[in-house]
Amino acid sequence: MKILMVSIPTLHFFRWTDQLKNAGHEVFWFDITGMSAPVEKLNWVQQRVNWKLKYNYPGRVFLKKRFPKIYNFVQRFNEKNTAIEFEKYLNEVKPDVVHSFAIYLACAPIYEVMMKHKNQKWIYSSWGSDLFYFQNNPSYLKNIKQVLPRVNYLFTDCNRDYEIAKQYRFNGEFLGVFPGGGGFNLQHVQKFHLPIKERETILIKGFQGRSGRAINVLKAIINLQDQLKQFKIIVFGAPNEVFQFVDNSNLKNWENLQVLGRINHENVLELMGKALIYIGNSNSDGMPNTLLEAIIMGAFPIQSNPGNVTSEIITPNKNGLLINDCKNASEIEKLLTNALISPELINTAYTFNQEELKQKLDRETIKLSVLQKYGSIAP
Structure with a gap:
């Protein structure tokens, strides 16, 4: 089968597509940004x-950095039309199915083309906040209402988003719930996995911005300095706002606190394997990949629950704890305190996640199911 992928260049997309390697399909990728180099x-x-620019003129990058308004004006005349370029490639490849990742990134820009080619089969994969968050924005909601009745097949990373899709008139075939980047190589990551009794780290996802709410977690730990003295506290993926918050609070005097910026995926898994407790907090997400990583790596998860998606995999006081109000630092403080004084809860959750959930997130297990779903789409 010929499969034409449409996506931005991102780790989740690369990992998902890698599931199709050596599976007997011809796979093509239309980089919707048009700006990336070939991906090794x-x-x-x-x-x-790398199809977007009509002319990659000397000094373009300098102009973009120093004079963005002028650059944006010039680019209005220097960029090729996405829909036109996609249709050319669609006609060249003649795929059995087109697979788009995220509505506003990879569906809306080619919607008019797909409406012209109504017999062309179309898969849509929802990612993270793709439906849950952006349905609240009128312009994005317009895209959602246009695209969902047209797509033929749907992958999601949580059951919540399938229910949202049906609300907006998706009536095609639901292919199932799978992690956005596919499963995890359990054999590879096992080398990072410390026994629970040797773990002395509390790991905090440092995202702060449109959806990330790490600062509320930092506010929650301020009053717990004595209880946390025996732990190493690591915040990862922190933007400038988080560094500034720490510098302007008494956290800057904590010798056991380390704040890191963006780190690679391998480093995240290594930290997860050393963490006793992992805390992730946001106002919107699908099934958080870092939560799944915490589960497979044995960290006790304390995770926000936007749209009740995290509760699809975490049962409070069984295999983790749920943050019901991502803005409420007092609630997060109480949840963390509860975990700190309940070693039996941490041990029970560790056992359940390792024995009941971990294998279900194995890359080969998920890959087999994903390939069966692609195989169910008749050429």
Whole structure:
């Protein structure tokens, strides 16, 4: 089967697509940004990349950095039309199915083309906040209402988003719930996995912005300095706002607190394997990949629950704890305190997650199911 992927270049997309390697399909990728170079890790995929610019003039990058308004004006005349370029590639490839990742990124820009080619089968994968958050924005909601009745197949990373999709007139075939980047290589990450009794780290996801709410977690730990003295506290993925918050609070005097910026995926898994407790907090998400990583790596998860999606995998006081109000630092403080004084809860959750959930997130297990779903789509 010929499969034409449409996506931005991102780790989740690369990991998902890698499931199709050596599976007997011809796989093509139309980089919707049109600006990336060929991706080595997808060297087995036929890639349509770096197509956006009509002319890559000298000094373009300098102009973009120093004079963005002038650059944006020039680019209005220097960029090729996404829909036109996609249709050219669609006609060239003649795929059995088109697979788009995220509505506003990879569905809306080609919607008019797909409406012209109504017999072309179309898969849509929802990611993270794709439906839950953006349905509240009128312009994005317009895209959602246009795209969902047209797509033929749907992958989601949580049951919540399937229910949302049906609300907006998706009536195609639901292919199932899978992690956005596929499963995890359990054999590879096992080397990072410390026994629970040796773990002395509390790990905090440091995202702060449109959805991340790490600062509320930091507010929650301020009053717990004595209880946390025996732990190493690591915040990862922190933007400038988080560094500034720490510098302007008494947290800057905590010798056991370390704040890191963006780190690679391997480093995240290594930290997870050393963490006794992991805390992730946001106002919107699908099934958080870092939560799944905490589960497979044995960290006790304390996670926000936007739209009740996290409760699809976490049962409070059984295999983790749920943050019901991501803005409420007092609630987060109480949850963390509860975990700190309940070693039996942490041990019980560890056992359940390792024995009941971990294998279900194995890359080969998920890959087999995903390939069966692609195989169910008749050419």
